[in-house]
Amino acid sequence: MCGIALIVSGIRIDTSSLPFDSTSPTRKTEKLFFSFDDLKAALWRRGPDSVCDKKLLLRSEENLISSFTTDGVSSAERDKADDIHTAKLHFFGATLQLRGINPLIQPVVDTLGNVLVYNGEIFGGYHLASDCNDTEFLMRTLGECCSCGSCSAGHCVECGKSSVVGVLSAIKGPWAIIYWQNSSRTIWFGRDGFGRRSLLVHWPAEDNSTFLLSSVSPVSPVQQAAEDETQNGIGCFGYWEELPCGIYSVHVDVSKSSGYLIAKVNMHEYTNAMLNELIKWDRISVDPSSEDLQTYCHNLSREQLAIQMASSESVSNETGSVQSAIPEPAHILLNALKESVLRRTSLYTIYQAVKSGIRQEEFVPVAILFSGGLDSMILAALLDKCLDPSYEIDLLNVSFDGHLAPDRQSAKAGLNELRRVAPSRKWRLVEIDADLSDLVFETSHVMSLINPANTYMDLNIGIALWLASGGDGWVSDANTFDNDDNHVRIKYKSNAKILLVGSGADEQCAGYGRHRTSYRRGRYYCDNGTFWLGLHEEMKLDMQRIWRRNLGRDDRCIADNGKEARFPFLDEDVIRLLLDIPLWEVANLDQPSGIGDKKILREVAELLGLYEAAVLPKRAIQVRYQIVNRAFGSRIARESNRKNFGSNRAANQASAGSNLDCILELLGNKHLYLMGSDHIFMPQRFPNAKTLRA
Numbered sequence: 001m002c003g004i005a006l007i008v009s010g011i012r013i014d015t016s017s018l019p020f021d022s023t024s025p026t027r028k029t030e031k032l033f034f035s036f037d038d039l040k041a042a043l044w045r046r047g048p049d050s051v052c053d054k055k056l057l058l059r060s061e062e063n064l065i066s067s068f069t070t071d072g073v074s075s076a077e078r079d080k081a082d083d084i085h086t087a088k089l090h091f092f093g094a095t096l097q098l099r100g101i102n103p104l105i106q107p108v109v110d111t112l113g114n115v116l117v118y119n120g121e122i123f124g125g126y127h128l129a130s131d132c133n134d135t136e137f138l139m140r141t142l143g144e145c146c147s148c149g150s151c152s153a154g155h156c157v158e159c160g161k162s163s164v165v166g167v168l169s170a171i172k173g174p175w176a177i178i179y180w181q182n183s184s185r186t187i188w189f190g191r192d193g194f195g196r197r198s199l200l201v202h203w204p205a206e207d208n209s210t211f212l213l214s215s216v217s218p219v220s221p222v223q224q225a226a227e228d229e230t231q232n233g234i235g236c237f238g239y240w241e242e243l244p245c246g247i248y249s250v251h252v253d254v255s256k257s258s259g260y261l262i263a264k265v266n267m268h269e270y271t272n273a274m275l276n277e278l279i280k281w282d283r284i285s286v287d288p289s290s291e292d293l294q295t296y297c298h299n300l301s302r303e304q305l306a307i308q309m310a311s312s313e314s315v316s317n318e319t320g321s322v323q324s325a326i327p328e329p330a331h332i333l334l335n336a337l338k339e340s341v342l343r344r345t346s347l348y349t350i351y352q353a354v355k356s357g358i359r360q361e362e363f364v365p366v367a368i369l370f371s372g373g374l375d376s377m378i379l380a381a382l383l384d385k386c387l388d389p390s391y392e393i394d395l396l397n398v399s400f401d402g403h404l405a406p407d408r409q410s411a412k413a414g415l416n417e418l419r420r421v422a423p424s425r426k427w428r429l430v431e432i433d434a435d436l437s438d439l440v441f442e443t444s445h446v447m448s449l450i451n452p453a454n455t456y457m458d459l460n461i462g463i464a465l466w467l468a469s470g471g472d473g474w475v476s477d478a479n480t481f482d483n484d485d486n487h488v489r490i491k492y493k494s495n496a497k498i499l500l501v502g503s504g505a506d507e508q509c510a511g512y513g514r515h516r517t518s519y520r521r522g523r524y525y526c527d528n529g530t531f532w533l534g535l536h537e538e539m540k541l542d543m544q545r546i547w548r549r550n551l552g553r554d555d556r557c558i559a560d561n562g563k564e565a566r567f568p569f570l571d572e573d574v575i576r577l578l579l580d581i582p583l584w585e586v587a588n589l590d591q592p593s594g595i596g597d598k599k600i601l602r603e604v605a606e607l608l609g610l611y612e613a614a615v616l617p618k619r620a621i622q623v624r625y626q627i628v629n630r631a632f633g634s635r636i637a638r639e640s641n642r643k644n645f646g647s648n649r650a651a652n653q654a655s656a657g658s659n660l661d662c663i664l665e666l667l668g669n670k671h672l673y674l675m676g677s678d679h680i681f682m683p684q685r686f687p688n689a690k691t692l693r694a
Helices: 036-044 075-080 134-143 164-169 221-227 273-280 290-312 320-324 328-345 374-386 406-421 436-450 456-470 505-509 513-525 531-544 546-559 572-580 599-607 627-645 648-653 660-666
Strands: 002-009 012-014 050-061 064-069 086-095 115-120 175-181 186-191 200-202 211-214 246-254 261-268 366-369 393-399 427-433 472-476 489-493 498-500 564-566
Touching: 002 036, 002 115, 002 175, 002 186, 036 050, 036 086, 036 211, 064 246, 086 115, 086 175, 115 134, 134 164, 134 175, 164 175, 164 186, 164 246, 273 572, 328 374, 328 498, 328 572, 328 599, 366 374, 366 456, 374 393, 374 406, 374 505, 374 599, 393 406, 393 456, 406 427, 427 456, 427 489, 436 456, 436 546, 456 546, 505 531, 505 572, 505 599, 513 531, 531 546, 546 564
Parallel strands: 012 261, 366 393, 366 498, 393 427, 498 564
Antiparallel strands: 002 086, 002 211, 050 064, 050 086, 115 175, 175 186, 186 246, 200 211, 246 261, 427 472, 472 489
C-alpha cells in the first residue's frame, strides 16, 4: 500500500473534454494553503515504511519539451525553474510494503525517465511470483507500453505494443495510480472500476490553476474553516473531490502562439470487456418466469425446514441433510469467496520475515474488522480455512458503551461460534473501547480524513472505522467459551497490517432497509413479478456509487493507521458470480429481517457451520457502534443544542437535530451550515442561519 500524490504547476490544463462537470463554481473557493511537509505527513501515516518525493521539471524550448528531475541539478538550473516556460511535477510516495523481498521506495524512476507512484494490489489479470512486488512489476510493464500518448485500445494498431490503458484495465484488484510516461510527455492517473483505493483531485480553477492528486487531504477542514472567515464555504470541503473511477491522461504540449505549456485532460474507457460489464452491473436474471417462481417457492419451503432442523438439533449432530437442502448457488459462492480471501491473505515473502522485534509466533498478519454480524463472521470462518493454522487471528471490535453495546455482545457470541467451528485456531477478540472525553481530537482528525465526504453519517462511520483499524484495545486473559466479564483484560495493540472488511456484501445481496422498501413498493403496485426489477435497480445504484459514498472514505480512515483494507466481497470474480445468480436466489425480501435479506450469504454461513450468525439481522455501522444515540446524539449534540438553542427540546423544535454542525460548534467554528436530513449539499455559509433539514 502507498500514499500517493502529485502537484502540477505551470501547465495550462483544459478539462472541458471530461464527461462530467469539472468546472463547477463550488470549486472556486478560497485557496487551501498547505506545505509539502503537511502533505508528506498526511501520506506518511498511510505508508510508514518510507516517504519520498521527486520533482520533475518540464521546459519548452523552440516548441520542444525537455524533462529532467531536480536530483543533482545545479542551482542555476533550479533558478530557471521559475521561468514562465517551465512546469513542475512534484510526485510524493509513502509506502507500506506488503509484497516483495527488497524494500521499495516510491516514487519509482526508471532509466527511461518514467515516474510512477502506485497504490494497489494485483490479485489477478497478471501472474506475479510470491516474492514479486506489484509496483516493480507494473513499472516494467508500463515501460514497455506504446508511447503514442493517446492510444485507448488494449494494443496500439501501429506498433503492436500494449497501451497504458490496456495494462491498467487488465489488473484485478484495487488500485490508484499516477504515472509520468516520459516518451509521450503524458501524465496518466486513475482508479480501479470500483474505487477501492482513494484518490482525491483538485481540478484547475480560475482562481487556482494548480492541479493536484492525492490519496488524502493534507489539511483538517475544521482547522481550515476556523482560520478562514470568507463566505464561500468550509475551506477544503469545496477544494477536493473524489476522482470518478476511470483512466485519465494529460498530454503536455507547447502552445504555438504563446510558447506556454498546455495540456488537455482526457478520460478513457477500460478496455477489459468483463470489467465494463461488471461496472454496468446488469444481472442476467432479474424478472422470474412463473416456472422460476414455482421452483423458488418450493426451495423456500425446503430451506425453512432446514433452518428449523439446524436450530433444533445440537451442533454436534451431522449436518449433511441441512447442507443438501441449500441451493447450489450458495455452494458456488462459498468457493468463490474462499478463493477471494485466499488471494488477499496468501503469505507473501514479506510476511515470513520477523519485523520490528516481533517474534514469529506472535506475528499476526491479518485481522478482521469484526462486529460478530453475518458478513464479518463469514470472513472470519473463511480466513481460518486460508491462513496457516500457526497464526492467530485478531478480531477488531469497537464499542462506545463497553460490554453493553450490541456489537460487543454479538462479537462475543460470534467468538464462541468461531471457537466451535474452528477449535484449533487461536482467536483474539480485541475490544476497542472509545472514550467520549477524547472524541474532540479524534473528530477533528477524522473530519480531515473523510473529506470530501461531509455528512454526519460519514463522520460516524469514519470514526468507527478509524478506531477499529487502529487496533488499540484490550484482550481477555481467557481463551474459553466463557463470556464472563470478570476475566482480567490485558492491554493489546494489533500489529496486523492487512484488514479484511465486509464492504460490498449489503450492496450486492440486498442488505439495506432501502432495498426492502424498494421491493415492497414494487410489490404493492405490480402483480406480475416485475417488482424484482425495482429491487435490482436500487442495488445497481448502490454498486455504481459505492466508490463515492463508501470506499474512498473507508480507505482513507483505515489507511491512516498504516493498515491496508481488503474487500473480499468486492473481488471481480465474486461480483461476476453474484450477477450470474438469479436475483430471487440472492435475496427474498418477503421474509423478515434476518432471513430474507442477504439470503444467499445466510446459506453460505450455514455451509460454514455458522448457524447463529446465519439468522442475525442487519445493523447499520453507525447504529452498531452506538455513535448516533449515545456518543454524539446524547453528549456532543446535546451540549451544542443547549449552547445554541438553550435546550434539546428547543433545538428539536427548530429542526436542528443532531448533525455535523454540533461537532463544528464544539470545535470552535462559529457558523452553521445548510444541511439535508441525509446529506449535506456542498455546505455554504449563511450569517446567523440555523441548521435546516431538507
